[in-house]
Amino acid sequence: MVLPITKYGDPILRQKGKHIEKITPEILRLIDDMFETMDAARGIGLAAQQVGLALQLAIVDITGIEDRPSTLELHGKPAVVEEHMPLVLINPQIKPLGDPVAGPEGCLSFPEMYGEISRSDSIEVKALNHKGEHIQFRCGGLLARAIQHENDHLQGILFIDRMLRSDKIKLQEELDELQVKTKAALTKKKP
Numbered sequence: 734m735v736l737p738i739t740k741y742g743d744p745i746l747r748q749k750g751k752h753i754e755k756i757t758p759e760i761l762r763l764i765d766d767m768f769e770t771m772d773a774a775r776g777i778g779l780a781a782q783q784v785g786l787a788l789q790l791a792i793v794d795i796t797g798i799e800d801r802p803s804t805l806e807l808h809g810k811p812a813v814v815e816e817h818m819p820l821v822l823i824n825p826q827i828k829p830l831g832d833p834v835a836g837p838e839g840c841l842s843f844p845e846m847y848g849e850i851s852r853s854d855s856i857e858v859k860a861l862n863h864k865g866e867h868i869q870f871r872c873g874g875l876l877a878r879a880i881q882h883e884n885d886h887l888q889g890i891l892f893i894d895r896m897l898r899s900d901k902i903k904l905q906e907e908l909d910e911l912q913v914k915t916k917a918a919l920t921k922k923k924p
Contacts, residue, residue: 736770736784738841742915748787750887753823756865767792776841778879780886791883794819803876825860827884829853840892848896852881
């Protein structure tokens, strides 16, 4: 089922996700719904907060993106990225390894808004997958950027928080409009 994507202005986007203790049928259904939602929105990553739940759960799928390369290393050896997509990351822990590199980013919670964001060019990831198995890998390029972006969501951090002040100022009018629109929609939903 395609879920509504929470937009900037919804307080859930600022909430840190709760640790997932057990992978239940509800969590598995949520993961399926999140993939359906991300695909429908043509995204490459989605965090639980973006579908209205403050949980430590994110998904990423960079299959087919060729203009922004990625690397993946499993057990110290290079691996084919596409063979390990899509990714489910439950309770992820991210360790930056490389120097920060600026690159373009957008976010499904900020439609049609983009900015240059500096993030580590490579990271180490530890998490649980959808089967509850421990996974660990290193990655770089777009995959590292997407995982860091989604992990920020799990901590209540938004990509606009990492933008250069000058870039954010350029988007301020659009950000204010989106925030007002989102808050008005939330007020209508309340009885």
